[in-house]
Amino acid sequence: TGEITDEAAGNADVTTISLTGDESVEEGTAATYTVNIDNAPVTDVTVDITYTYTNSQTGDIETNTQTVTILAGTTEASFTVNTIDDLLAETDENFTVTISNPQGGGLESIVIDDAAASVVTGITDGTPTAEDTVYA
Numbered sequence: 083t084g085e086i087t088d089e090a091a092g093n094a095d096v097t098t099i100s101l102t103g104d105e106s107v108e109e110g111t112a113a114t115y116t117v118n119i120d121n122a123p124v125t126d127v128t129v130d131i132t133y134t135y136t137n138s139q140t141g142d143i144e145t146n147t148q149t150v151t152i153l154a155g156t157t158e159a160s161f162t163v164n165t166i167d168d169l170l171a172e173t174d175e176n177f178t179v180t181i182s183n184p185q186g187g188g189l190e191s192i193v194i195d196d197a198a199a200s201v202v203t204g205i206t207d208g209t210p211t212a213e214d215t216v217y218a
Contacts, residue, residue, distance in 0.1 A: 110167030
């Protein structure tokens with residue numbers, strides 16, 4: 083018979099989760115993000131998604147995605163955030179997407195990479211067209 087020795091108590095194998103995504107999108111298009119995990123989980127992993135607005139407003143994006151699931155045996159899951167073309171001439175706007183609270187996975191320890199826990203995305207105002215023009 084053999085003996086399997088893992089690590090000493092308190093020294094769990096650490097699996098890291100990170101977020102990548104678009105740093106800039108044109109108003110009215112979608113920004114794409116990917117949650118990555120460096121070891122494929124044994125069971126599904128869920129990760130919470132939050133949004134903060136730097137100099138944009140709540141009506142500038144659709145925040146439908148609140149949780150992302152990385153399926154067992156895979157190492158990433160992607161989601162999109164739609165930006166809203168509000169037809170206003172305005173300066174560029176920014177919002178931040180942040181991951182938190184990883185759950186599941188059947189792994190010893192899951193942590194979020196602090197340097198890759200969020201992505202700031204700029205929304206550039208589209209080029210006005212004739213239909214965007216207001217006559218007074």
